[in-house]
Amino acid sequence: MEQYIEITEKIKHADAILIGASNGLSITEGLHLFADNQAFQDVFGDLKEKYGLRNILDGYFYQWRTLEEKWGFISRLIEHYSGTYEASPVMKNLKTIVGDKPYFVVTSNGEGHFEQSGFDPDKVYEVEGNWIEMQCSQKCHDTLYPSMASIHKMAKAERNGIVPTELIPHCPECGAVMKLYDAQPPKKNITDAWNNFLKEYHEKNLVILELGIGWRNQLIKAPLMRLTAQERKATYITINLGEIYITDNIREKSYGLDGKLDIILEELASKIN
Numbered sequence: 001m002e003q004y005i006e007i008t009e010k011i012k013h014a015d016a017i018l019i020g021a022s023n024g025l026s027i028t029e030g031l032h033l034f035a036d037n038q039a040f041q042d043v044f045g046d047l048k049e050k051y052g053l054r055n056i057l058d059g060y061f062y063q064w065r066t067l068e069e070k071w072g073f074i075s076r077l078i079e080h081y082s083g084t085y086e087a088s089p090v091m092k093n094l095k096t097i098v099g100d101k102p103y104f105v106v107t108s109n110g111e112g113h114f115e116q117s118g119f120d121p122d123k124v125y126e127v128e129g130n131w132i133e134m135q136c137s138q139k140c141h142d143t144l145y146p147s148m149a150s151i152h153k154m155a156k157a158e159r160n161g162i163v164p165t166e167l168i169p170h171c172p173e174c175g176a177v178m179k180l181y182d183a184q185p186p187k188k189n190i191t192d193a194w195n196n197f198l199k200e201y202h203e204k205n206l207v208i209l210e211l212g213i214g215w216r217n218q219l220i221k222a223p224l225m226r227l228t229a230q231e232r233k234a235t236y237i238t239i240n241l242g243e244i245y246i247t248d249n250i251r252e253k254s255y256g257l258d259g260k261l262d263i264i265l266e267e268l269a270s271k272i273n
């Protein structure tokens, strides 16, 4: 296909690649936050029945009566999707596409799969936080702590959605219960790195690769399209299933690939390799 050849050339000649990703990428990897699907039934069938949960997000924002139940849900969720995660074919193909070029990732996905797939944590800006790190719920200090060791212990001990009280993580400074990192405040080293990336590749051949972001998304997609408009030499590639949206002002330097992410990235990776 002509379009793939052009895109491959753009990527090969890019000075840097900026990846934007949202839940379409997670869904491709099997993590669907909004679906009452078979995976939800398999992992959370008992809690679905007990609490009336309709999907993962529902559980995430559920008004849990006790911390033991809250962390029961959270630890099972995170252990399942990130505890034993290994780079999926989608992530491997994405790494092939990036190759050894400078890159930066901006994502609203918080499952930590970019880091766990070998992307540099200092180049991954998780705008809504992530669940592989935690912080003091009272924000008595800003330090982030890795969460996976605690999660693993809780998940192992969890029975019927409830974890033992003594395994619930607490702040080492003030003793308050911990919470998952919610990007408040954003990590300064990451926002600095993001600004430096934009400065360094200003006026350069920047390829913006957007993965699975809904057409109305204001958090990542709209800023990436504005960046494309501002950067004379930028190329914008948006991949999404059934929702390709490109504003008129960047149309001549944009490509829209409508289809399944895993298939499209495999195709691109095989052409670049």
Ligand SMILES: [Zn+2]
Pocket: 136, 137, 138, 139, 140, 141, 171, 172, 173, 174, 175, 176
């Ligand atoms: Zn604290």
